[in-house]
Amino acid sequence: MTHNTIYVIDSFLILFAVMIARSREVKVTQVIIIAFAGYLFAMTPLSYPVWWTFVFAVDGLTGG
Numbered sequence: 001m002t003h004n005t006i007y008v009i010d011s012f013l014i015l016f017a018v019m020i021a022r023s024r025e026v027k028v029t030q031v032i033i034i035a036f037a038g039y040l041f042a043m044t045p046l047s048y049p050v051w052w053t054f055v056f057a058v059d060g061l062t063g064g
Contacts, residue, residue: 003045006046013035013038017035053059
């Protein structure tokens with residue numbers, strides 16, 4: 001699978017997550033947590049910014 005294919009699939013999944021959040025069937029925080037977990041488990045090229053965002057948020061909450 002090429003990087004371009006991964007970006008297309010990730011873009012679709014992001015759009016899908018946004019549409020689920022807008023339908024208000026699932027809370028926005030739940031969608032964000034599920035999306036973060038999906039990117040981290042898949043370890044796609046887009047998972048590294050997700051990991052850095054997660055580390056930044058945890059450091060901000062814990063004061064580390």
